[in-house]
Amino acid sequence: MTHDPHALFQSWMKEARASEPNDSNAMALATVGADGMPSVRMVLLKGHDARGFVFYTNRESRKAGELAGDPKAALLFHWKSLRRQVRIEGPVSIVADDESDAYFASRGRDSQLGAWASEQSRPLADRAIFEARFAEVQARFEGGDVPRPPHWGGYRVTPDRIEFWQDRAHRLHERRVFTRTGVASGEAWSEGLLYP
Incomplete structure (x- = not known):
């Protein structure tokens, strides 16, 4: 049994990659607005290492605005096929430009174009407007590479707390929680169990 949460x-x-039929890397991302109201949505995990959990988005979106005002988040992975979930909480930082550039270059062309065409989270009067914007961007970058938009990039959630939940019979679930300790001296974790 490992004692390293990563x-x-x-x-x-x-x-999960072997058992989930769709998007094993899907995670709920919870943020808090200036009014204290929580907000949650699904995003895709695009990187994980000892530094944290990375996702990408439009930096002018609602979630980005909430993270700018209060740079903390919670993540939740739920793998129904495995009867498991993982909860993560911690501060959020912006991913370096070179890392965002590398990920953006790996995306499909239409996804790259969509990042330019979408004013994510803003009101849209008609779907045709978005489709026209997409066609304009498509024509603009015809025959060339699509650069990463300046308003698009990655965020990293550096966990202070990670909980691993495993379903058990009769709702006698197993919950292991790891809490970061001694951050100034390097990565160290305390581990414990929680009642189901």
Whole structure:
């Protein structure tokens, strides 16, 4: 049994990739607005290592605005096929431009174009307006590479707390929680169990 939450997460993610029919990397991202109201949506995990959990988005979106005002978030992975979930909480930082550039270059062309065409989270009067914007961007970058928009990039959630939940019979679930300790001296974790 590992006592490294990042290694345990990697192990569970590997199993999820093999068993989940769609988007094993889907995670709920919870943020808080200036009014204190929580907001949650699904995003895709695009990177994980000892530094944290990375996702990408439009930096002018609602979630980005909430993270600018209060740079903390919670993540939730739920793998129904495995009867498992992982909860993560911690501060959020912006991913370096070179890392965002590398990920953006790996995306499909239409996804790249969509990042230019979408004014994410803003009101849209008619779907045809978005489709016209997409066609304009398509024509603009015809025959060339699509650069990363300046308003688009990655965010990293650096966990202070990671909880691994495993379903058990009769709702006698297993909950292992890891809490970061001694941040100034390097990565160290305390581990414990929670009642189901």
